[in-house]
Amino acid sequence: MRWRGIMLTVSGALALAACHAKQAEVTLPRPVIAVVVHRDSKPVLATLPGEVNARYATPLSFRIAGKLIERNVRLGDTVTAGQVIARLDPDDAQRSLASAQAQLMAAQHRLGFAEQQLDRDRAQAQEQLIAMAQLEQTQDAYVAAVAQRDQALQQFALLKNQTEYTVLTADHAGVITAEDADTGQNVAAGQAVYHLAWSGTVDILCDVPESLLTALTVGSAASVSLPAVTGRRFTAHVRELSPAADPGSRTYRAKLTLDAPGPEVRLGMTATVTFADAAGDAQADDPITLPATALFHEGNAPAVWVVRPGDHALELRRVQLGRYDDRTISISQGLNDGERVVLQGVHTVSAGETVRAVAPLHPEDFAS
Template sequence: MFRHALPLALPLSLSLLLMACGNGEPVQQAVRPAMVVQPLPAADAVDTFPGEVRARYEPELAFRIGGKVAKRLVEVGERVKKDQPLAELDPQDVRLQLEATRAQVAAAQANLKLVRAERDRYRTLLDRKLISESQYDNVENQYRAGEARLKQIKAEFNVASNQAGYTVLRASENGVIASRRAEVGQVVAAGQTVFTLAVEGEREVVISLPELGIDRLKVGQDVAVELWSLPGKRFPARIRELSPAADPQSRTFAARVAFARDKVPAELGQSARVFIRSKGEVPLSVPLSALTAEAGQPYVWVVDPTNSTLKRRPVRVGAYGEDRVPVLEGLSPDDWVVAAGVQVLREGQQVRPVDRANRAVKMVAKE
C-alpha cells in the first residue's frame, strides 16, 4: 500500500516546495509607455493637396501658316528672349508664292503705265474735239481699273511677304520652353501648337481638387504653400483660378494658386503642397496612427488622467487626410489620445503617458 501512495505524494510535495519558494503574490507587469497627443482644434485642421509650380502665363506658340518643319532651334527647358527664333518652316513654297506675286505687281505696274498714257492721249484729242465724250470715258475707266488692279496686287504681295516672315517662329516673351510638340520633318497646320512658353515673372502652383467639398472653396480664398525644397516653410497664397468643370478623366477640378509675395524661391516644375484651412465644419482632428476600428466602428484610446488607464472611445470621423483624420464626434479638446501602437492596447490597461520626445506628460483630471 505504501508503494501505491508514494507516486501520488511526490508531485504534491514538489508543489508545496515550489509554493514555499515564492511569496505567494501575483507577478506585476511593467507599465508600458504610451505616446499621447491632444486633438487639434479646427483652426489647425487643414486639407493638403500636392501641386506643381508653373508660370502664370503659358502661351502656346504656333506658326501662323502651315508647312514642314525644317529647323528646331531650341530645347525644352532652355531660356529664350523675346523675338528669339525657335523653329523654321521650309520656305520654298512661300518664296515661290512671293516671286509670283512680285511678278504680278510688275505686270500691273506696266499695265497701269500703258493705260495712263492712253488716257493722256485721249484727253488731248478730247480737248481738240476730235473724239466723243464716251470714247474718253471708256479709256478713263480702263485707267481706273488698272490702278485698282495694282493696289490689289500690292496688297497680295504684302500678304505673301508677311507669310515669308511667318516661316520663322519667334518667342513672344522672355521665358523658358516648357514643352515641345513638333519635330523636324513634321508637317504642321496653321495654329498647331509647337512650343509652350513659360513666361518669366509670376509663379503659381497648379493643384487638382476632388469633387467632394469643392463647393467650400472659392476664388480669392487664403491658403498656404510649402515647397518640397524648403520643408516646414509655408508661404501665404490665395486661390486665383478655379475651373468651373471637372476633368473628364480624373474627375478633379483644376485650380491655380498664386503666391501673395513677389519674391518666392519657386522654380518651374518644383513639387509643392497647398494647405487649405477648414472652415469650422471639422471640430477636432487626430493623427491617423491614433485611429483603429473593430467591426467597422472606429475608435481611439483615451487616457484617464486620474489613474493613467486606457478607455476605448468610439468616434465619428470625416474624410481622411494625408496624415490626420477629422473627428466629428466623440472627443473633446482636453482629451489625451494614444497616438501609436493602438492595435496592441486593451481596455483598462495602465500606461505611462509620454510625448513625441519621450518626456513624461502631466495630466490634469477634469473637474
C-alpha cells in the first residue's frame, strides 16, 4: 500500500509537469515571415511587356551556288567564331580551279618566251641586225603576255576563293536560331542556310505608348524582371527609340540593353520592363511595393497583416492597391513607411494573435 501511494504521487507529478510543459509550448509566440516595408524610391511611370533578343542577328549563307552536302550544327546549338557549320559539294569548284591553274601556267610560259625574245631583239637592234618595227612588235607581244599572265593569276585567285567558299563558317560566336536549308538541297548564292544570334550584348524589346515619349530618351534607366528568372531584377538602359510609330499598334519600338544579363538570360524569354520617373524622389504618398503573397482580404476589400510594434500582435489592415503585377502589388494607401508586414502564410493567421517576426530565409524570393 505504501509503494502504491508513492507511485500514484509520482505519476500525478509527472502528468502535472507534462500539462505545464504543454501549456507553456502553446503560449509561445508563433513565428511568421515578416519584413519592414519602405516606400518606393521613385514613382513608376509604366510597366510594359517585353522580350529578350540578341542585339545582332545575321543570316549565314554561301557566297556561291551549289549542292549542300553537310550540316554540322542544329537549331539551338552554340557555335564559336570560325567554326565550320556547313559544306557545299566542292567538285565543280575544284575542277574550275584546276583549269585556272593550267591557264596560269600556260600564261607564265608564254610570258617567259616573250621576255627571252625581247632580250634577243634588243641585242640585235643595237647591232642594227633587225628593223626597229620588229623590235616594237616584240615589245608589244611581251606587254600582251604580261597582261595575260596577270589576268590568269587573278582568275586563279578568284576560283581559289570560290573553292574556299564551299565551306561555311560562323563569323561570330553565338546561337543558331533558325535552319533554312536541308542537306541535299541546291542553294543559291546568298540564300540563308542558318540564322545566328550573336552572343554577348542582350537587348530587351518593348513597345512604348505615345504618352510616355516625353518622359523617355536614349539612356533612360529601367528595371527588368523575367518570369523565368525568379527573385532577381536587372537594370537596363534605353539604347534606341523608334522615331516613327508602328502603323498597326501606334506604339514606338524601344530597345533596351541589359547591363549584366548573365547566363540564365536566354533569347526569347518574356520580360516585364518598369520605367521609373528619373526626376522623382520618395514622397509621403509614394506607393509601397510588396510580393503578391502578402495580399489578404477583409470581406471584398484588399488587406494585409501588420505586426504591431508594441505587443507584436497581428492587425488586419485594409489597403488601397495601385497596381497588380505578376509577382508584386503596389499599395498606394493604408500602409506607413517602416511598418512590419507579413509576407507569407497570410491565410493561416488570425487577428490579435501574438507572433514573432522572422526574416525570409531567401530574401530574393520576396524581392519586389
